Amino acid sequence: MKLLNYTTQYQALLLLPLITIWAVLFYYTMLDEIYDSLDDGLENQKIVLVKRAAVDPSILTQDDEDFVKHIYNFTPISITAFNSFQESYRDTLMYRQNEDDNEPVRVYESAVRYEDDFYKLKIITSMVEEDDLIEHLIVYLIGLYVFLVISILILNNWMLRRIWKPFYGLIGQLRNFRIEKNKGFQIPESNIEEFELLNTTVGKLIKKSTDSFVAQKQFIENASHELQTPLAISINKLELFLENNELKKKQLKDIATVLDNLGKLTRMNKSLLLLSKIENHQYENEEQVDLIALTDNIVRDFEDMADHKKMKIVVISNGLLRYQMNEDLATILLTNLIKNTLIHGKKKESIQIKINQDSWQIRNFGEMQELDQRSLFTRFKKSANHKKSTGLGLAITKAIADRYSLELEYQFEGTHTFKIGFP
Amino acid sequence: MKILIIEDEPEMLDNMRQSLEREQYNIEAATDYKTAMRKVGVYEYDCILLDIGLPDGNGLELLKQLKDSGKGDGVIIVSARDSLDDRLTGLNLGADDYLSKPFHMAELHARVKAVLRRRHFDGSKLVELGNLTIDPESRTVKIDNAEIILNRKEYDILMYLITNKTRLVTKAALAEHVWGDHIDQSDSFDFIYSQIKNLRKKLESATINVEAVYGVGYKLEVV
Known part of the structure; x- marks a missing residue:
C-alpha cells in the first residue's frame, strides 16, 4: 500500500468516531436550545394573552379544549388550585391539519388571575419533528464525512507530492540503479532533516558499493592480465623454439605436450574470467536474440567436429524463439551445450536439438548412466575420461542461465537431455 | 617494412x-x-x-x-x-x-x-608460391593458371599456412584461426585432419605440400 493511502486510511478511521460523538453532542445541544427558545416564546405568549384578556375578556371563555380555533385556552380553576399550581412544559402528540397526522407539540400550562377569577392557561406551539431532524442530521453528517475524507485525500496527495518529492525522486532512482552501468546517481537536496540524512546515507552507500564493484572488476582484470602475460610468453617461446630448431620426433612431442597444457591453462583462465564476469553482470548490452538462427550458426561451426566423430546434429524448430539477452552470452550458452554433447556423445550417433517457443533442448546418446544431478553444474566437475576439458563449461552454462532466470534441467531416459526453459 | x-x-x-x-x-x-x-x-x-x-x-x-x-x-x-x-x-x-x-x-x-x-597496394596484389597463384581479393586459387575450387575452410587453411610458410603451425593455432573461438575448448583438434586431407587432394598437382609434423601441427613445403 502506498504511503499516501496508508495515512489517509488512518485519518478516515479516526474521523468516523470523532464525527459520531460530535453529532450526538451537537444533536442534544441543538435540541436543548430549541426547547429553550420555544419555552421563551410560550412564556412571552402568556404575557401577551394576559394583556389581551384585559382588553377582550371574551378570550377567557372561548372554551376551545381541543385547540381547534386557537392555540391557547383558558380553563377556570379554584383559588386553592391556583395557589398550588406548578407551571409546566411538556411534549405531546396532537392532530395537525397541515400534516394530516399526529405531530409533536409543546404544551405550556400556567395559572393566571383575571380580577377575582382564576384560570389555568394552556398554550401550544408546534415542535421540532425529532425523527425528521435525526434523519436529516445523519444525511448531512454522512455528506460531511465523505466531503472531509475526499478533501483530506486531495490535500494529502498534494502535500505528500510536494513534501515527499525528494523521497520519491530518490526511490525512483534506486529502483533503476544498476551498479554495473556506472550511471551518475543524483542525490536530491532537501530542507527536511530526515530526508537529508537519508539522502546522504544512500549517497555514501552507493559510492561505497560502486567503489568496491570497480575494485572487484579491476581485480579480476588485473589477475587475468597477470596470468595471460606469462602464459603468452611461455607459449610464444616454445613456438619460437619450434620455428628455430630442427627437432627430433621425441622432442617435438614433448614440446607439443607442454603447449597443449599451456593451451588448457589459457582456456581455464579465460573460462574463470568469463564466469566472474557473468556473475558480476559485466555483459549488460542486451538485444532480442534469435535463438534458432544462432543455433544454426553454431551447428555449422561444429560440422567438421561432428563429421570427424561421424555424428549428425539434427535441428528441429517449431515456431520462433527470441529472447532479450546479451548475444555473446547466448552464443556461449548454446555453444557449451552443443560442444558438451559432441565431446561426450557416442560416435556414429545423432544429436537432436529441439526448439519450441519457450524451450531449447539437446538430446544425445552417451554413456548409459545418469549423470549426478547435484554436482553436474558445479565448477571443476568433469568426467574421468575427458582429461582435456576444463570442467567449467556447464558451470558457465548454469551461470548464464541463472543470470537471465532461465530454467536449466538435465534428464536421463536412456538419452541425456539438457533443456533450457525460457519464461 | x-x-x-x-x-x-x-x-x-x-x-x-x-x-x-x-x-x-x-x-x-x-x-x-x-x-x-x-x-x-x-x-x-x-x-x-x-x-x-x-x-x-x-x-x-x-x-x-x-x-x-x-x-x-x-x-x-x-x-x-x-x-x-x-x-x-x-x-x-x-x-x-x-x-x-x-x-x-x-x-x-x-x-x-x-x-x-x-x-600497401603497391605492386602485385597476388600471392605467389611455387606454381600457386592466389588472389586474396576474390579468394581464388590457381595452379599453373588453372583455377581450383576450395571451400571456405580449405582456403583459410591454405592462406594461413602460406602466411606462416616458414614455420610450424600448431593444430591449436590452425583450429582457432579457421574454426573460430568456439572451437578452442574441444578435447582434440583431430577433426581438422579431414579438411587437410581434402586440401591435399586438391593441391596434388601443385608444387607445394602440406606436411604433417608428428601430430604437433602442419608446415608448408615448397618442392
Missing part, C-alpha cells in the same frame, strides 16, 4: 621481435608511453603493435593521439585484457585489429600481414 612494437614486458617484446625479424621486417621497440610517443613523432611505421597496459600511460590514449596526428593507420592492439569494453573502444578509436594475449605466433604473423596487405 617498418614495424613498431610497443610492449612493456621485455620477454614478450623479445619473442615478438625475434619472430617478426625472421620475416625481414625492420623492427623498432618502445617499452613505455613516452618512448613510444617520441618514436611515432619522428618515424613513419607500416604497422604498430600496441599494448594497452603501459607503465606510464594507457595504450588507448596513445592510439587517440596517433589518430589525432594522422599517424594512426596500421595499429594492432595487443592486450592481455580480453575485455569487451577495451576491444570496442580500441576498434572505435580506429585500431585495425585487436589481438588478445596469449596468442599464437602464427596468428600474430597473419594479423600483421593482413594489415600490411591492406595498407
